Amino acid sequence: MKSNIKMKRVIRKFLISYFLLFRFSVFGQFPEENPPELLTNPDATVVTSNTFKLDQNIHQGFFSGNVITIANNFKMRSNEMTVFFDESGSEIKRLIAKGEALLVQEKRTAKAAQMEYIVAEDKLILTGNPEVIEENKDHVTGNVITIFRNSNQMFVDGHSRVILLRTSQASQDQQQKK
Structure with a gap:
């Protein structure tokens, strides 16, 4: 009986440790500095x-586990990412x-x-409990949020909820948090 209880505790500790390790390794912070390749290109x-x-053969690349994508104008994190190339394989x-998935840009x-x-x-196109903070x-x-980056437009389809804070309200909220 006591060995069953000990075994359950060991398994529970293992599962909690595994979950925390997995959670923080996959969804940890972005690297503080951009990769050096971005400085030269x-x-x-x-x-x-x-x-x-x-x-x-099918013109696809598949990234899995702790996927971090960094460019000069955004950072993105996800569990997996599939990239579809053109027929020549040179253009995405x-x-x-x-x-x-998490996308971080300068103001979004x-x-x-x-x-x-x-x-x-x-x-x-964002699906699966999407949210955007501007x-x-x-x-x-x-339900679905579509952002057209070149025209700075956004469309929300299904159960849209938009919270617009006036500048003075946002400033007051920031002050209250401090």
Whole structure:
């Protein structure tokens, strides 16, 4: 009886430790400094992950585990990401990031279970409890959020909820947090 209780405690501690280790390793902070490749080539995008598979026959690359994508104008984190290339294999057509995806830009943070980016349209489609926070104040949620980055437009489809804070209200909120 006592050995069963001890074994359950050991298993419980292991599961809690494993969950915390997994949670913080996958969803830890972004690196503080940008990769050095961005200094020499400002148009570069650097992707790191636990594994990477490339299938040139179907023109796809698959990143899995602790996927961190860094470019000069954004940082993105997810559990996995699939990249779809054109027929020549030299240009990215679209990418899909899945699993607690987080996108951080200068004035915008977006979270969703899945993010799809279509390069030709400069369009980002967020699904799975998406939310967008603009300039650390305005907050948008809905079933599907579509952002057209080149025209600075956003469309929310299904159960949209938008919280717009006036500048004075946002300042008061910031002061109260301190």
